[in-house]
Amino acid sequence: MKMSGIVKEEKGKEATRDGYGKGLVEAGRKNKNVVALDADLSDSTRSEWFKKEFPDRFFSMGIAEQDMIGTAAGLALCGKIPYASSFAIFSQRAFELTRNIVSRNKINVKIVGSHAGLFTGEDGKSAQAIEDISVYRTLPNFIVIQPCDAIEAEKATLALLDYKGPSYMRLLRNPLPIIHDTNYKFEIGKGGILRNGKDAVIFATGTMVHEAIKAAEMLKEDNINVYVVNIHTIKPIDEKLIIDLAKKTNCVITAEDHNIIGGLGSAVAEVLSENYPCLMLRIGMEDRYGESGKPDELYEKYGLSANKVAEKVKKFVKGK
């Protein structure tokens, strides 16, 4: 099947939050109505790059996420295009405002949550959002995006500029290999096949795209060929691609640095159970919280590393 432009060799590493920072500045240059809000984390979310170029269009909201979301909605109701960023975990503090103002009224507010998942590392479980995809996915009118590299994050940020409606974009703290080239075309709602296969398919999002690519290499030694698909848009999800590849392989695995309840695994299961029921393996946080540690140590301990993914996939494929 047609692949979506993965490069063979890594072109260095960069965090998706950096891609967001660049994309936001670019969006600001393209459209004077773009504004940014942050809740005292602009250095971490990279929205301060926007602040530097457009100080009058940047609003420091203090450590008050509810106020930030409400204010963003008011700006949007008067024609502005607000990107409101914080950590993924703290954005959820404003959940009911997000539900009742932004989602209910379909207001063009772009919520951006950085430092998501176990990947955040040393800050520990209070900072590691593992439920944000699930939370935002349940809100009518919302779309949910998680880029897997800095280039994709930059393109997604610009795609959101042209998208009118509520959105949540999940970003990550630590650098990740760049796997897309600069000509890559990002399209909301379209999954990208990064590796062709035969025996199984791994639908992955965010960091797990990279673990899945490595796991696929390891699995080759056992003569297991797996598709690796980047699901950057968890909602609306690419139903057609998911059904097609399920039909081809009859062996579906999902991989996410997020609770296996409510996230990518659930989204894929929802599609398949109604269209092409087949056995699935959901890899992710197994309804528990993480802890402090280095991301790679945590991924090994909590079963998200390429090793663990390969092990689980092998067992699943053989057991079928």
Add this chain to the structure above:
Amino acid sequence: MVKEKINELKKRANEIRKESLVMVYHAQSGHLGGSLSEADILAALYFYKLRLNPKKPDWEDRDRFVLSKGHACPAYYAALAIKGFFNKKELESYRKINGLLQGHPELKIPGVDYAGGSLGQGIPVANGMALACKLDKKDYKVYVLIGDGEAQEGVVWEASMSAAFYKLDNLIYILDKNQVQQTGTTKEIMDIGNATEKWRAFGFDVIEINGHDIEQIINALDKADNVKGKPTMIIANTIKGKGVSFMELNPKFHGKAPNDKEFKQAMEELNKIKFD
């Protein structure tokens, strides 16, 4: 202010009260107490102060009005209908299936700038509108009506902090201090204390008035036009259920519809009110 204008506004307020009563009675559900307490304020806003064009509800330069205490929408819907944003006949659709006038406001309703419903949330939205106005160098104003029970929500204070921080002098908060909330008086449930001092300490220009005195309301609204460098808070001392003796300061009529007998008596009382 000429006497005729004040008298006209008093009549409008009475009309708003009567329409609210009919709407809640017909729907047999809805929030009457808070509608009756805010009726005079709405009359002053919609028939004196707000720069609006009912024929062009989305006019970019209109003043914005945010009913943050969204449950008290019967009076709001009545004011919009009387102002001409939609046909008065629509008032019959209040809380009915497929109706235009939902139990809490919706943006699709002509004249509605913000869809309230969950308390506290209209305040930051109003701030955002005022910020956008400043960014665009426009001269419209943003008014937001807040309940005193509503002021127990934390986001009200987050937003008050930022309204002062951003020196939003195009922003006017109005507190409908009607003293009663769903399960009792605000003093019993969670006393917000000295509202005037609190907002003053947050950096507002605070004007305290009798929220049922039309002249005081319009004077306060006019005074707010001249405030520079900070937002205004008009503390309007009101009575929940104002105008109907047995509803006044009675928590029962926060969210309960009157029965046949109560409706009849309430309408009689509102009909008896004399104007100069």
